[in-house]
Amino acid sequence: MKAVILAGGFGKRLRPLTDERPKPLIEIAGKPIIEWQIKWLKKFGVTSVFVLAGYKKEVLIDWVAKNQDKLGISIAILTEDQPLGTGGAIKRLNGFISNGERFFVLNGDILTNLDLFKLEDDKAVAVISLVPLRSPFGIVKVERDGIITQFVEKPILKDYWINAGVYSMSSEIFEYLPEKGDIEKETFPLLAQKGLLKGITFDNVYWRSIDTLKDYEEANAEITEVFKD
Incomplete structure (x- = not known):
């Protein structure tokens, strides 16, 4: 089974952590994000990983060269000289799949422990993982007479779902990918119109997306409990 890691972003909101390295190499509890991801992917039978790199690609290439044997998985890096977007980056894999x-x-x-096997579907061109929305703010519960009954810190809003950034795709996806774009x-949206998503x-x-320094701090406190061996 093959997997693709999208690693071309600039990570501007994570500076200064990304001044000298791309986001996948930010260390969470002593390990780069990409190492946590590969450990998780291997549990679902992934034996080959393509890393689509852009920003600070040389640093990522060097890290893979030094760590591939330890990781026990085949890793190939495809680089881009200018940003192609997520769609354009994946399209370059046409021929490798x-x-x-x-x-x-x-x-x-992304750091997660969701079950990748649940994304397998022979009929859909692409399958998106969805997780409940976590409120970025604490909320206040108020009765009709204005009496405050409870403060809830950043609750999970289970009536609302967000794209978790983890997908299963078939080779048909290349017909729908732009040369440049996301x-x-x-x-x-195009696949949804056609009933193929x-x-x-x-x-x-x-599930946590490491987008900000606060995400980084919270993930460091959480991750070792989640990924206990």
Whole structure:
């Protein structure tokens, strides 16, 4: 089974952590994000990973060269000289993925333990993982007479689902990918119109996107409990 890690972003909101390295190499509890991801992918039978790199690609290439044997998985890095967007980056894999083959795709800043096998579907061109929205703010519960009854810190809003940035795709996806542009803005809306896109909801799983310094701090406190051996 093959997987693709999208690692081309600049990570501007994580500076200064990304001044000298790309987001997948930010260390969470002593390990780079990409190492946590590979450890997780291997549990689902992934034996080959393509890393689609852009910003600070030389640093990522060097890290892979030094760590590939330890990771015990085949890793190939495809680089881009100018940003192609998530869709354009994946399109460059056409030819590396066999006709009729399914593969996983994930953003390079995601930490999760969701079950990848649940994303397998022979009928959909792409399957999106969905997780409940976590409020970025604490909320206040108020009765009709204005009496405050409870403060809830950043609750999970289980009536609202967000794209978790982890996908299963078939080789047919290449027909719908732009030469330059994002799958979220161009490919997925088109597939949805054609009834070729599926979403699988995941409740009670760990999921965090490392977008900000606060995400980084919170993930460091959480991750070792989630990924206990």
